Structure formats: C-alpha cells, structure tokens
Amino acid sequence: MTALLQLERFTVRYGRLTAVNDVSLEAKAGEVTAVIGPNGAGKTSLVNAVMGLVPFGGRLLFPQWPEASRSIEARVRARISLVPETRDLFGPMTVLDNLRLGAFAVRVEPRFDMRARIADIFRLFPRLAERRDQLANTLSGGERQMLALGRALMLRPRFLMLDEPSLGLAPLIVAEMFRIIAQLKNEGVSILLIEQNARAALQLSDRAYVLEGGAVQLEGRAADIAADRRVIEAYLGMSTAFSSKPHERQIGRAG
Numbered sequence: 001m002t003a004l005l006q007l008e009r010f011t012v013r014y015g016r017l018t019a020v021n022d023v024s025l026e027a028k029a030g031e032v033t034a035v036i037g038p039n040g041a042g043k044t045s046l047v048n049a050v051m052g053l054v055p056f057g058g059r060l061l062f063p064q065w066p067e068a069s070r071s072i073e074a075r076v077r078a079r080i081s082l083v084p085e086t087r088d089l090f091g092p093m094t095v096l097d098n099l100r101l102g103a104f105a106v107r108v109e110p111r112f113d114m115r116a117r118i119a120d121i122f123r124l125f126p127r128l129a130e131r132r133d134q135l136a137n138t139l140s141g142g143e144r145q146m147l148a149l150g151r152a153l154m155l156r157p158r159f160l161m162l163d164e165p166s167l168g169l170a171p172l173i174v175a176e177m178f179r180i181i182a183q184l185k186n187e188g189v190s191i192l193l194i195e196q197n198a199r200a201a202l203q204l205s206d207r208a209y210v211l212e213g214g215a216v217q218l219e220g221r222a223a224d225i226a227a228d229r230r231v232i233e234a235y236l237g238m239s240t241a242f243s244s245k246p247h248e249r250q251i252g253r254a255g
C-alpha cells in the first residue's frame, strides 16, 4: 500500500538533548500506524516535528502531497491534522466556535458546507452537541479530548495524527475514544496513533513502532508486536484498560 508519510533518519534535538534519534518510519494509506513507548521516549517530539511545530533533521516526505512538507499551513491545506497531547483548545470560546475554527483553512473550498461538517461531528460526539454553547475551558477532560478530535475532523483529514488520545481519561471514555478511532479507520482515514496504552493501540493498529530513548527498538505488524515477549513484559503486563476484571483496570482521571 502507498506510503502517506515517510521518515528517514529523522532526528529532533532540543539543544544538546536528542529526543528523536535517526528514526525511519512509514505510515501507509488506509492504515493505523501506532507509535508506542514509555514516558520521554520521544513520541510527542516526533509527531510535533512531523506536523512542523518543532524543527527536525533528516528526511520527511508526504509522497502523495509533496508540497505538504514545506510548512504547517501547507500540511493543513493537504488535510493533514494533528490532535496534540495538550489538546490546545480555544478555552474562552464555545464548542461550536472551536469546531468552526477547525475548518478555517478549508472554508473557502468549493462546496464547503460548515453546517454539514458540524452535523457530522455532532453525530459522532452527541455529548458535544448537547454542549455546543458551552465554553471549551469548562468542559471535562473527556469532553475536551472529544472536542480536540472533533475540531481536527472538521478538516476531513486524509492523514490524522493523534497524540495520546486516551491520556488522563476514565476507562469508559478511553474505550469510547478507541471505538471512534476504529470507526474513523473504517471510514478510510489514515492514522498515526501515539499511545502509552499499548494494548488498546496495538489492537486497532495495522503496524506499530516501539520507540525508546528516541530510537525505534521494534517495528512490524501490530499483531506481531503485541505477541513479542519483550513488548508483553514491558508494556502489556500492566496496561489493562480493556481488562474484563475491574480490579485490573487503569485508574484514569474522570472524564
């Protein structure tokens, strides 16, 4: 399948600290590509640099949209979207206005229909519809994550990057979030998924990369990575968000 994103010897440095070291990675069309790894592995640095928010070394290519690697604006115009770990909502603005801003870059396109797009998002997240006039900074953690994802979807992204969509969410909301990511995948959105919740990420991914200390330690089909003894010991032993045993579930901040 065709690659949407190709990284070659991709490196991110902050002064003397190398956060991402010589990473080669490919994300293919129609697939979910997961990047898992512990705190400080370089996952956020990687995805922020791919979006153009942080400088990088090495090669970054969007083979289908060569112009997209030039600037953040060009990436957005190519309908590449990032939901950052920090959510970055416009706190003093309403849910509705945050969604409208998500389509800012494409609102002049022919046949653009703001109402239809907002209706799509509200179908996906009925909770947001109920809170359409509420200010973003008064939403719960789970609602904020829904709004951040909804805002990114206003672009109708062809390539969606999600940085820790389950972070800080209660187990039920985490399950809901992964259900929606699976639905987006079924609708044909190509996704780069950064996650610490390795079990859930590997379940819905096609390919996966394990990042540690800024470098790729393992890569392959998600099913093979999930069956790898080192991954089971390091990442899957305690990651039990979907465990059927309540006492094993992760304790998350209430959504």
Ligand SMILES: Nc1ncnc2c1ncn2[C@@H]1O[C@H](COP(=O)(O)OP(=O)(O)OP(=O)(O)O)[C@@H](O)[C@H]1O
Residues within 6 Å of the ligand: 014, 017, 018, 019, 037, 038, 039, 040, 041, 042, 043, 044, 045, 046, 196
């Ligand atoms: N702006 C920055 N300036 C200096 N160092 C940074 C900066 N951002 C990140 N780092 C460092 O780079 C390394 C990788 O951080 P990064 O946030 O990319 O990791 P991560 O895998 O996303 O971690 P987490 O899962 O905890 O979010 C860390 O050692 C971090 O302290």
